[in-house]
Amino acid sequence: MKKRVKLIFPKRSVHMPITYRLAKDFNIAANIIRAQVAPNQVGTLVVELSGDIDHLNDAVDWLEVQGIEVSGASGEIVVDEDLCVHCGLCTGVCPTRALTLDSETHRLTFSRSRCIVCEQCIPTCPVQAISTNL
Amino acid sequence: MRTIDGINDKIRQGKAVVQTAEAFKAHAKEQGVAAAAxxxxxVVTGTFEPMESSGAMLNLGHTDPPIKLLECYLDGVPAYAGFGAVDVCLGASQPAVAGRGADLxxxxxxREHGGGHVIADLIAGRSVPLQATGHGTDCYPRTSLETTITRDTINQFYLFSPRGLYQNFIVGVNGGDRTLSTYLGPLQPRLGNAVYANPGALSPLLNDPDLEAIGIGSRIFFGGGVGYIAWEGTQHFPLQRRLPNRTPIGPAATLALIGDAKQMRPEWVRxxxxxxxxxxxxxGVGVPIPILNEQVAxxxxxxxxxxxxxxxxxxxxxxxxxxxxxxSYAQLKSGSITIEGQPVRTAPLASIYLARRVASELKTWIEAGQFELAAPVAPLPQDRAFLPQDALGG
Structure with a gap:
């Protein structure tokens, strides 16, 4: 199964080769969706972990023991249908085309699986209909 | 071929044939313009787009003792009070200022809160805090006022858009090397995106390029209520270069619109x-175009x-x-245009989805006999120049 998580590293853990350990010790493929890591700073990694469900749970336990904060609701983009006016301005800044206008109806459609949570759409939206569910 | 009076007779009898602009175009393509006409x-047209040259006129009603407003803030947004005692004008693009009653x-x-939000709040029936000072005169002695208002506790509340409808517009791109924050939203560097702000063939004024079928006094759908074409709009430039089909190659005619905000609905005013x-x-603005003759069609x-x-x-x-x-708008709506050999993603700023809904709602009104066409009382000028403002002296 797959699980999308947000990992927040304390400064002391930034040097750890996390994805290597996940692959070697737990047989888990970690697809990095978004990363913000720099020496001596708190790091953030949004990853999609795929592997056996028991291995996934073990891996999350291990990450927490290492002092890494694991957040399940990993900052997904949410479009508020009541606020959205379907202008489509966000579709021009979305790098992965997760946000598109339907070619027939011109309604905004959001494809979660394509979203890398870059958040560029959030300040672009003129009616503040887009947010992360953190 | 037809007169507005004749069309209104048919509307009253429930016999008028009304089509949205998109349906009419398909009809004309299939059966020919003459048959469609x-x-x-x-033909009902519509748009839903930012119209920052808009404002609301409000008359607050008199307090006791009465006040002649000097400064007035509605939810922290300054409103212009240089009229009669309790008349104010709130501009849509006016930002809020800190410490003036807005709990933000x-x-x-x-910074992100402005006149447009306050106008939309009032139309949605929400109450809005008001802080004001007065001149303090013999006839209007009061010097300050703090209260809340709603659309039902004020006398007049109407929307006036000095530039409400635009005939065509531009497409914005950014050939520089940093992101630009513009009235078209963010424009990404190195031609990262292109933004267009007009719904194209569905847009009201592109369906009547020479303003032959509409004029001052024409009745329209305005913010979900009934409004009227009031005047030529600011920056009205009908002399813009045009294609043989008479549509302009850039921003051209504009219209000033007016309508009762108390009748408007929140889904069309945001x-x-x-x-x-x-x-x-x-x-959201919708304009019905009477098919008076084959040229209009x-x-x-x-x-x-x-x-x-x-x-x-x-x-x-x-x-x-x-x-x-x-x-072309066909290229823009395809999602990508080519600039200097480079593909550039396009995004609209006008909501084509809601523009279509404006047109279909207005069509329903006309078919139900709730909305009749109004004949223009005067034509819109066709010969305005587009003057620049060059500072003299200094």
Whole structure:
């Protein structure tokens, strides 16, 4: 199964080769969706972990023991249908085309699986209909 | 072929044939313009886009003791009070100022809040805090006022858009090397995106390019209520260059619109904010075009492929910006245009989805006999120049 998580590293853990350990010790493929890591700073990694469900749970336990904060609701983009006016301005800044206008109806459609949570759409939206569910 | 009186007779009898602009174009393409013109009485057009040149006129009613307003803030947004005692005008693009009654928290939230949001709040029936000072005169002795108002506790509340409808517009791109915050939203560097702001062939004024079927006094759908074409709009420039089908190759005619905000509905009046630029107001506007003759019908049959807009580079912040040439609305709506050999993603700023809904709602009104056409009382001028303002002296 797959699980999308947000990992927040304390400064002391930034040097750890996390994805290597996940692959070697737990047989888990970690697809990095978004990363913000720099020496001596708190790091953030949004990853999609795929592997056996028991291995996934073990891996999350291990990450927490290492002092890494694991957040399940990993900052997904949410479009508020009541606020959205379907202008489509966000579709021009979305790098992965997760946000598109339907070619027939011109309604905004959001494809979660394509979203890398870059958040560029959030300040672009003129009616503040887009947010992360953190 | 037809008169507005004749069409209104048919509307009253429930016999008027009304089509949305898109349906009419398909009809004309399939059966020819002459057949479509013979069959259809009214073509309804629509748009839903930011119209920052909009404002609301409010009359608050007199307090006791009475006040002649000097300064007035509605939810922290300054309203112009240089009229009679309790008349104020609230502009859609006016940002809030801190410490004037708006409970918005951080400074960024204050900057992002503006007249457009306050107008939309009032139309949605929400109460709005008001802080004001008075001149303190013999007849109006009161010098301060703090209260809350709603649309039901004020006398007049009407929307006036000095530039409500635009005939065509530009396409914004950024050929520079940093992101620009503009009235078209963020423009990404190195031609990262292109933004167009007009719904193209569905847009009201592109279906009547020479303003032959509408004029001052024409009744329209305005923010979900009934409004009227009040005057030529600011920056009205009908002399813009035009294609043989009479549609202009860039921003051209504009219209000033007026309507009772108390009748408007929140889904068609939305406050908005463009990051790094400022607040504004999105409005749904629908214009019915009476098919008076075959020429009006020919103009209504125009397609996205036959209407163009100029691509302008916002990286040069001058009055005359460099242009990358013309693109058609068919290309813009396909999601990508080519500029200097490079594919550039396009995104609209006008909501085509809601523009269509404006047109279909107005069609329903006319078919139900709730909305009759109004004959213009005066034509819109066809010969306005587009004057620059060059500072003299200094």
């Amino acid at each position: 013979a069959a259809v009485d009214v 928290g951080d400074p960024e939230a204050v 406050g908005c904010y463009f990051k790094g630029y400022g607040p504004s107001l999105m409005l 020919t103009h209504c049959a125009v397609q996205d492929a036959d209407i163009v807009a100029p691509v302008m580079d916002f990286s040069i912040p001058r009055r005359v910006r460099p242009t990358f040439g013309l693109v």
